[in-house]
Amino acid sequence: MLHSLRTLVQEVNSTHDLHVALDIIVQRVREIMQTDVCSIYLRTKKENYQLMATEGLMSESVGQVVLGFDEGLVGWVVARAEPINLENAAQHPRYQYFPVTGEEKYQGFLGAPIIHHREVLGVLVVQQSENRKFDESEEAFLVTVSAQLAGVIAHAEATGALGSIGSAPKQARFSGVSCSGGVALGEGVVVTPPADLSAVAQTVCDDPDSEIEFLLGCMRRAKTDIEHLAEQLKGRLSAQEQALFDVYLAILDDATIIKEVTDRIHTGESATWAWSQVILNHVAAFTHMDDAYLSERASDLRDLGRRVLGHLQQSAAKCRIYPDNTILVGEELTASILGEVPQGRLAGVVSVQGSSNSHVAILARAMGIPTIMGAVDLPYIKMDQRSIIVDGYRGLVITDPVEELVSQYQHIAEEEKQLVEGLEAITDLPCETLDNHRVALWVNTGLMADVMRSLERGAEGVGLYRTEVPFLLRDRFPSEEEQRKIYREQLKAFHPNPVTMRTLDIGGDKSLPYFPIEEANPFLGWRGIRVTLDHPEIFLSQIRAMLKASEGLDNLRIMLPMISSVSELESAQVLIYRAFHELLDENYAISLPPIGVMVEVPAAVYQARELAARVDFLSVGSNDLTQYLLAVDRNNGRVAGMYESLHPAVLRALKDIVEHSHSQGTPVSICGELAGDPGAAMLLVAMGYDVLSMNATNLPKVKAALRAITVEDAEELLAQVIEFPDAPSVNHSVDEFLKEAGVYKLLRTPAATEDIEIDQ
Template sequence: MDALENWFTEPRDDMHRLSKRMKSVVAEDEHALFDVYLRILDKDSLGIEVEQVIRKEKIGAQAALATVIKKHIAQFENMEDSYLRERASDFRDLGRRVLAALQWSQQEEIIYPKRTVLVGEEVTAAALAEIPEGYLAGVISAKGSNNSHVAILARALGVPTVMGVRGLKLDLISRRAIIVDGYYGQVYISPSKSVLAEFKLLEQEEQALNQSLVSLRDKPAETVDNYKVSLQVNTGLAMDAGLSMSVGAEGVGLYRSEVPFMSRDHFPSEDEQTIIYRQTLKAFAPHPVTMRTLDIGGDKVLPYFPVAEDNPYLGWRGIRVTLDHPDVFLMQIRAMMRASEELNNLRIMLPMVTNLSEVEEASYLIDQAFTELLEEGCAIEKPKLGVMIEVPAAAYLAREIAKRVDFISVGSNDLTQYFLAVDRNNARVAGLYDSMHPAMLRVLLKVVEGGHAAGVEVSICGEMASDPLAVILLIAMGFDTLSMNSSSLPRVKWVIRNFAIANARKILAEVLEFEHPAQIRFHLQKALEEEGLGSLIRAGKSL
């Protein structure tokens, strides 16, 4: 199989070239994306999988490569979590590069204009890196979202990006003047003079706003009348730490621990997990890192742990899986605790809890793991334990759950989906998915009241926590911590620092009387305008 190794040489060399080019223009943590690509292209990773398929299926190299790539793509595309789902594009792009090498495909040299807008069906980070430094002015992709690697990299470069554009006709866009509105997710093709003039003015507002956001990095998220909120980030990779800390994050509100499980063909050992978790704990120390225990099942299926169900979203997933396999749960808990040695910034969070008995059983196992490690001589402190409030049953048991743990955290995406009985990935009903639904706001308030009545911290993670309009309501409800993607954190902090908690509580009381989500959003937009914060809505074009 020496020839197979040679087939991966050209794509690896190509990726090394792109990696070297990007090293001088992006921070170390964003540059780490290319290290991930190189590891996938290693002969002992993707290469060995292709070799195994060739031997087992008795097929050619191209067919074997297609089989392996399709397997990885399908695995990630079937995930509900957008952060994980976007990893499919990475495998698709790398597969194309290896296939081109197999077919001896000669790439034609491209001459890029000085203000290039990169447009494609599925733009990748590697394709973005092909463009000469200083030439890239915007990115438009038919597929992908703000969680994709290309979006992360584009934000690091300060380039406006619109992902997931429906009905994108590439032949009608080529060599046309384009405006990329990254804030509202809109694209203007051959804009009129008046539209161009408007966006030039908005660009000036954006530059002024960004200057003020940079100055907020080391300042607290505190309202004008001295009400403080903690702002943290959601992540699944240690490489996100640099960007997160650069925007003033105060810790990790959600670490998706299933990521290392999904990039392997076997359950990672306790030692392997310990190394992975310590990278993130150390990168964010002394700030707290809240690690969600293994959340598989539903849309997140491990190839070496198949689960066949008619309705996976309402089936065997989250804490239900790990409590049925206490050996897996204990191994992960031990690894997390070992990783926290001398750092002591670990917090553990349980996903998809429905019953109090699940909390009690998990707590017992965590106590067992802690005792074992102390007896083995590990210098660790017992981490705080929390529960994700993701299903209606947990929301209505918030007070009882809170009495048994140290904190609770609302997973707004799943809670909205389950509470409204809407699959947000189903285009026919996606319009019904709205976290501003009056019933959702009332249940969120109930969760906060229940948690605080039990004397514990209440946080929220998900898209709602990064919505500047929703933030007004969340701080008024009393959420102690908001956790979001790092790119959203500066604007959320800006809203909080320019708003009064007294006014936010007044607005909350008003919107709780409304009957339609549209009414609520209009009222919140009006409130921002009245407070002189309208530039947050009008500007922001480069995000």
């Protein structure tokens, strides 16, 4: 059964059509379980469950039978969200008979819910004519099938909702991880990996004849490549191996494959899409053959398909058009792909894979581009030339939005534009509350592109300079001199204001291509200070570069990431002192800069007093601290909704850190995303944080919010919400406080679009 299950999942994965996938499922499950009937009921928009595919019931009943929530046996499975196994279904009080199905002759009933992200998408049912209660192994198998296929059906359902080429698309919504706030409305431009048959964008063509000529030209170029390769390897391969090239050439001349592709092009499909689909269909056919020799030919066909696809994509890329409001979409985008978009045309970014710390996310934030990563359910290959809305506040991608929704988001976008223009007036004003409490607002940076934006928005210093960015953007470790030049630019740009440089923070979801770290659980593994202490040559080179860069400026601060014990701190300090004295011996006129620790793991929270007694400052990394406290990976789209920055446990930890640090006379800052949330910033000021460091885009909003309140009012709010049992209650009270302060409408950054209702 395990082999059968794998084969079934492979078959379903190989199709991009929802109805074909459902037909495959009911056919195969019926065969494997040797039952009389197998059917699938799927949820519709109105929370009803409709018969979508069957093998055994009357075919005309498909699409005709609809059951409401908790209606009939299928509805009972939905309501209970667990399997129902009955020996005689007709005698059960919840049994509901539909004459169109012809199911009156079936007595045995077993239904298993298809659940994805806690939602019952449908019900998988098998039935038997005689009275029969399915045994435990059969019930377990059906549950296993449902669990395995839940994600597949969710993805296929979403794909089907978008329609096929030539049909009217429908609005659909997909969730991901917000990496850069704001909203963007535009047209999708899909960028796919080179020569990946399973990742070709579904595009159309206007001139089938020209498209076919383009296809045949690429096939001829691929044929020439193969002939040249065969000639080069002649004499080095056996006759059997040499014959493989003849097989490739024969396939390229196969009239059947050429006709299949050209027929699809005549319907309006592009050459790249038509070619990939035909090859994948043939590969799937070979793969499922029982004959070992024939099944192995699937890899030959796939290889040939990639060769032709490479030529198709290479030529098509040269002709790619970027509209004025480009929404860049891909499975795994890179910084270089963003760079290919002409200046001023990139409106938004959506990636199926990736995280908030990827190259793309860092660059997009620096550019102020709304960005969503980890949109795992998005059928991205169908997004080319589609109308798309990127909601960077809620981490949503809305495809083919209706006019009313477009109008609502356009209104939000216009409000954002007016807000930015309105806040320019307070750029040069101090961040001071109504009762004259001064708050230092610093910025987080990583690229030189951040510098000008930060200074324009009135930044008073840098609370976090991500030194790993220059490492990420190279194909090797940067030399000490290369680092010195980069750090010098940052220090000079913000002089005389302080610049806090975090030592190399790799590991977790930040991996260097030339220094890969592969671990089963990277967030609890070799990362941050753990890596650099194990490689003192890397750490010392970086510290020396920082100290050299600070000569004559003296505005450097050094911050150590991922500290979880006093011994780690002391080991790092020994290396810093060593580098400092070495440079003094080399006649550099430098001063020992302030040294601080990032508090981002629970251990550091409970040792904040001991750490504060040994350093010049503490700085809270609220992003990592929140995910470690809540055990929620913020880059995982499946649990991102559980990442609550204002969770009471997080607030209490943040308050404790300030109290412990101040008890030692040590200032404390916060440099996570929380500091850039105007509502959260009020709570942080009430706690006593000395510095708030944030993305430059959010700095004016935070300043405007803090200038509209008193510390006394913020302290009363904190005393109230810190005792609440859950994050929603905290968020509600903070929103009400913002309303009373008269700044809610303009400054509710994380909730800017929460009032917009989006139909799936």
